[in-house]
Amino acid sequence: MRSPFETAERQAFRESVRSFVEQEVTPFVDDWDEAGSIPPELHEKAGALGVFGFAVPEELGGIGFDDVFMRRIWGEELARCGAGGVGAALGARSISIDPIVKHADPSIRDRVVPEVVSGRKCCSLGITEPSGGSDVANLKTKAVRDGEGWRLSGSKTFITGGMTSDYFVVGARTGGAGPAGVSLFFVEWGAEGFTRTELDKKMGWWCSDQATLYFDDVYVPQTNMIGPENLGFMAIMQNFNLERVALIAGCLGACQTLYDDAVSWARERETFGKPLIKHQVIRHKLVDMSMRVDALDGYLNQVCWLINEGESPVAEISKAKVFATKALEFCASEAMQILGGAGYLRGNRVERIYREVKVMAIGGGSEEIMRDLAARQMGL
Ligand SMILES: Cc1cc2nc3c(=O)[nH]c(=O)nc-3n(C[C@H](O)[C@H](O)[C@H](O)COP(=O)(O)OP(=O)(O)OC[C@H]3O[C@@H](n4cnc5c(N)ncnc54)[C@H](O)[C@@H]3O)c2cc1C
Known part of the structure; x- marks a missing residue:
């Protein structure tokens, strides 16, 4: 439908995304879905379009502005390939990057954001747990103080991109019961005590992976806390x-x-x-x-x-x-x-x-x- 919101700039953005999807994605989705993954280089090709850089300052590799209509255009046009797994595989970083950009320690933010926004590295959001995903305020993964840092114990499941991501934004309990006891942490794959397994066959989204993550006394320094303590919810x-x-x-x-x-x-x-x-x-x-x-x-x-x-x-x-x-x-x-x-x-x-x-x-x-x-x- 014609719309007053579809400005010339957004129309141009839609056309470039549409031609990207038609040439680089749609012809291959049947094969990717059967194979269970998208090619690693697709992340960087999408990154070059700027679609991971909304609300990310230019000095961190972003586009320096936000426009929710453009975010919408990217999601809508990508879905036209007819395989939701592509959007899931590429989009895991988009649902986890904002807390890092806005609230992470600069030493982490300045290193990680450019890699994620360019598509060179992946990042996932770890909220859902084996005991449930709807009742976020009741999450059970624990973070306990240890000297200058924290030790994480618990598990997350259904984490999109969890098998392939390098970086994770994880919700954990640092305080009492309920929403006021939850904090967010930045956790890197490779940390001692952090393991993962892939979820079994799924009904759809075949070309994206979902993982269960296990944190067995994983140490993270204080700088890995994203935002203030107990304000993660x-x-x-x-x-x-x-x-x-x-x-x-x-x-x-x-x-x-x-x-x-x-x-x-x-x-x-x-x-x-x-x-x-x-x-x-x-x-x-x-x-x-x-x-x-x-x-x-x-x-x-x-x-x-x-x-x-x-x-x-x-x-x-x-x-x-x-x-x-x-x-x-x-x-x-x-x-x-x-x-x-x-x-x-x-x-x-x-x-x-x-x-x-x-x-x-x-x-x-x-x-x-x-x-x-x-x-x-x-x-x-
Ligand atoms: C393919 C896939 C990818 C995912 N990717 C991610 C990811 O990247 N990161 C992440 O953190 N999570 C991810 N999730 C998890 C997703 O967010 C959860 O599945 C969702 O929040 C529901 O949680 P649950 O499955 O534990 O269901 P539950 O919370 O156990 O709920 C089960 C059912 O009961 C209903 N229900 C629950 N409470 C009530 C209530 N009070 N009243 C009425 N009905 C209720 C729910 O609506 C649901 O239908 C993914 C899930 C899937 C399937």
Whole structure:
């Protein structure tokens, strides 16, 4: 849809991202997904586009400004490749870099940020634990003071990029029970007592890895604490806002892809003597999909605009994420139905996106948790 928010600068950015995705990503996603990984050089190619450098100062390798609409464009256009695992594999660093840029000790920030933003190194966010991911305030990984530093013990799971990342932003309990006892730490792969194993076969996102991380009395110096002691919960929640915007944008790009593929198929395929698209039932399905794409597009614009204005629209982000995953569920189901048996075969975008609906509805805050959060923010 034409939009007043799509300025000439953003349009140019969209075109460069779109051509990157069309040339460097989409033709290869079937092979990458079957192989279970993306090529390491893709990280640096994406880094060269500047897409990891939002809100990162130029002296740290970033682009020196933030624009949530551009973040959205990157997420949306990348999702058009039809394999969410690519966005997950590349995006792990985007959901973990902000706390390092904003709150890490300069000795860590100045060394690590340029490597991550350029795509040379990966960084992951470690919040979810084997005992649960929704109740972040109750996380159990412990950090205990040891001289000038801390010793971490516990475990994280479902950590995207966890098998390949060099750097980790980890939530751990430094104080009493609840949100006021949580701090964030920077942990490097290679630290003594830090091990990891890959999660078993998954329903989707095949070309990204997810790991369980084990911290067995891992020592980190005081400088590795990110932000003030016991104020990590707030930083985790703020970080979630942009992660969720990226997930909403990913849902929008996937919905558009489902619509495009369903329209192409419906034009090509004939049943009962005419193209599928000439059957009213099919046309209605396509309109119902398109209506959700338009509504999600407008909703996301509103959310991006509020964040660009300096607001923290937690209720709107939460509601938009539920709206996005429900739209994706609907579009995936209808596109699959329109493709019929052809959609059920491995190696097409509709089949893959259909398998990837649930990770969007669970990861980064599930639909239930998003509704709960929205309700609290709305004073219900
Ligand atoms: C592919 C993938 C990649 C991921 N990547 C990362 C990552 O990089 N870093 C990271 O930290 N985490 C990651 N996660 C974890 C993800 O954030 C969690 O799965 C999510 O937060 C839900 O936590 P859980 O799976 O432990 O479910 P639980 O918290 O155990 O909840 C189980 C179910 O119960 C529902 N539920 C829980 N509490 C309530 C309630 N009060 N009322 C109603 N319903 C409730 C939940 O919505 C959910 O549907 C990833 C997950 C997946 C699947």
